[in-house]
Amino acid sequence: MGRFSADTPKERRKLVVDAIGAHRERESPFCTLTVGHEAETDVDDSETETKNDDGETDRSESELAPPWIQFGDRTLNLDCTDEELDRLKALLGEFPAFKIEQLRSPEEAEGTNVRISAKADVNRIAQFVERTFQEVYECPKSATVWAVEV
Template sequence: MTRFDATTPEERQKLFAEGIVAHRERASPFVTFETHADATAESGGSATDGADAEGENSDAPQQAPPWVQFGDGTLNLDCTDAELDDLKALLGEFPAFKIDDIVRPEETEGVNVRVSALADANRVAQCVERIFREVYDRPEEFRAWVAAV
């Protein structure tokens, strides 16, 4: 891999596919894709590194940035119950992808979801792009990057 971030839908999909190929070639445990927690930060606003738009002194809890991991034919992601509903609807358009496991940790809100994704890198990349856009509600020009390969 020679680049590690992208901001347009086409470039992100290419980035995701390249990350998956690099992961497979290196036989790494997984590849992780991330974006900012706050859409303002993605579109050039004042928030940085996932801090909320009002600054670090806000009483609002810090939200972890959305991420999706891929490894061993499985997508792994954390989401809220509402995002889980969106994920289930989205996966209806990807018949080769199936939710294998949903874990609800007691110490945190939300769920961890594992989705079997036995498809080529391009199809997995399409799904990852749609997860960020439709499940995590990212704007069209959000920045995504490969955080780990």
């Protein structure tokens, strides 16, 4: 695999295809795709920061950590807030070959971990990943997606 990031819809889908191909070729347990922090420059910091009792700025872990999606063994794995989970379920209606297999909401974590069976070809998986970053996580259209683990 020669490149590890992409910032246009077409290139991001190609990156997903290449990352899954490299993952399968290497027989690794999974590959991980994430949106780079630089993509968050389109967000106004005042929308995500709050002041604590000491007047210091607080940001929740979910606001600091970029969205990520893992793929392995024909399964997608991702974390969602309640609102993102609602958007994910709506998106899944357009992808009948993708089904939620497991929802886990540990008490010590905010949000839900979602495992989705992805019984589709790699191009359809790439389309789903692209739409998930755009519609579920509401990433900017110019967001950079990184293949951080293959």
